Amino acid sequence: MHVANFNENSDGRLFYSFANKLNAGFIKNNHIIETISDRSFLKLNRSLINPFNENKKFNEKILNTLKNFSPNLILIGHVFNIEKNVFDYCKKNNIKICSWYIDSISKEFLNKDKKRKFMYNLQYVDNYFITSSPKIFKRNKYFKKIKFIPNPVDSSIDNLKNFENEDFNFDIFSAISHGQNRGILKKGKFDEREKFIKQLIFNLPEIKFASFGMDNFEPIWGANYYYYLSKSKMALNISRGSYQNLYSSDRISSLIGNGMLVFMNKKTKFEKLFTNKEVVFYKNQKDLIDKIKYYSLNNKIRIKFAKSAYKKYHNHMNNMIITNYILKCVELNNSKNPFWHNKT
Structure with a gap:
C-alpha cells in the first residue's frame, strides 16, 4: 500500500514522478499496489468549518484500506499527518512501515518545521529511505533506520538513447x-x-x-x-x-x-x-x-x-532493484544488496 502524492491534479504533467516510478517497480516485481493520494483526498474533503475533520477522514480512509487490503507493507511518501493509531494498527498486525523522502536535507530546506515532520514519521517507521547520504543524521537515535536509495529510472519511461x-x-x-x-x-x-x-x-x-x-x-x-x-x-x-x-x-x-x-x-x-x-x-x-x-x-x-x-x-539503479531493496530492508524478500549499498 502506497500513500503519497500521485499528482492527479497535474493532468499527466508528472507522469515520471518518483512515486509513479516506485509503483511501476513494484508491479514489475509482481506485486500489487493499493494507492492513496493524500493531496487529492484532502482537497476533495476540505472543510472550511472544521479543518481538522478532513485529516480525521484521511486517517480513517487509511485504516479502512489497511483492513480491507491487508498489505505486507505500507509505504509513505511526503505525508506527515498520519496519526499514531494507524501506525499502532500496522505494528499490531505485522504490517511493515517505510517512508521515503526525496527533498534536499540541507539546512535551508530541512528547516525546523520540515525536520519536525521528518522526525515524526521516523520514530514509527521500520526504515526511512532518502535520496541523500544518511550520515547527516549519524547522531540521531534512529540513524540505523535511515537508508540511501538513488532516484530510480524506469525503462518504460526513460527510453531515449x-x-x-x-x-x-x-x-x-x-x-x-x-x-x-x-x-x-x-x-x-x-x-x-x-x-x-x-x-x-x-x-x-x-x-x-x-x-x-x-x-x-x-x-x-x-x-x-x-x-x-x-x-x-x-x-x-x-x-x-x-x-x-x-x-x-x-x-x-x-x-x-x-x-x-x-x-x-x-x-x-x-x-x-x-x-x-x-x-x-x-x-x-x-x-x-x-x-x-x-x-x-x-x-x-x-x-x-x-x-x-x-x-x-x-x-x-532501476525501479525494480530499488523496490526490491526496500522490501529486503524490511525482510519481505532476500534479494541481493545493490552495488550502491553501504557506499554512502
Whole structure:
C-alpha cells in the first residue's frame, strides 16, 4: 500500500514522478499496489468549518484500506499527518512501515518545521529511505533506520538513447523550477542557480543551450520535457541549495537515464556511484566551461561516457532493484544488496 502524492491534479504533467516510478517497480516485481493520494483526498474533503475533520477522514480512509487490503507493507511518501493509531494498527498486525523522502536535507530546506515532520514519521517507521547520504543524521537515535536509495529510472519511461543520435538541436540541456507541484515560476523569486547558468551561457556563446525555468521561460514538464531531452546531447545537473552528499533532484535519473553526458559538481560526491568516465565532474565554473567546450567537440568520448553511465543506471539503479531493496530492508524478500549499498 502506497500513500503519497500521485499528482492527479497535474493532468499527466508528472507522469515520471518518483512515486509513479516506485509503483511501476513494484508491479514489475509482481506485486500489487493499493494507492492513496493524500493531496487529492484532502482537497476533495476540505472543510472550511472544521479543518481538522478532513485529516480525521484521511486517517480513517487509511485504516479502512489497511483492513480491507491487508498489505505486507505500507509505504509513505511526503505525508506527515498520519496519526499514531494507524501506525499502532500496522505494528499490531505485522504490517511493515517505510517512508521515503526525496527533498534536499540541507539546512535551508530541512528547516525546523520540515525536520519536525521528518522526525515524526521516523520514530514509527521500520526504515526511512532518502535520496541523500544518511550520515547527516549519524547522531540521531534512529540513524540505523535511515537508508540511501538513488532516484530510480524506469525503462518504460526513460527510453531515449541519446548516445545513439547524431543530430541535436542543443548542446546543453538545463532545467530548473521553483517546485514541481507548483509547476510555474514564482514572481519575484530568485533561484541561485540562475546566475550560474547565465554566466555559463555568456561565457559559451558557441554552445547552444536548452534552458528552462529562468528568464521568463517557464519550466517544462510532461512529454514536452522528454522532447527537449531528446534534442540535447549533454546536460547540466544542478540542484537547489547547498551541496549534500549524494543528493540530487530526481532530474538526474532522466538525464543520465536517457543517454546524455551529464555534468555535476564534485561536491555532490557522486563519484561514489559514477566514475569520471561516466559522468563529468567539475570543480568550479571555469572548470565546467572548459569541460563543456572539450566534450562538445569530442563526440566519441562523449558517446562512450554517456553510454557507460546509461548502462550503469539502467542495470543497477532501476525501479525494480530499488523496490526490491526496500522490501529486503524490511525482510519481505532476500534479494541481493545493490552495488550502491553501504557506499554512502
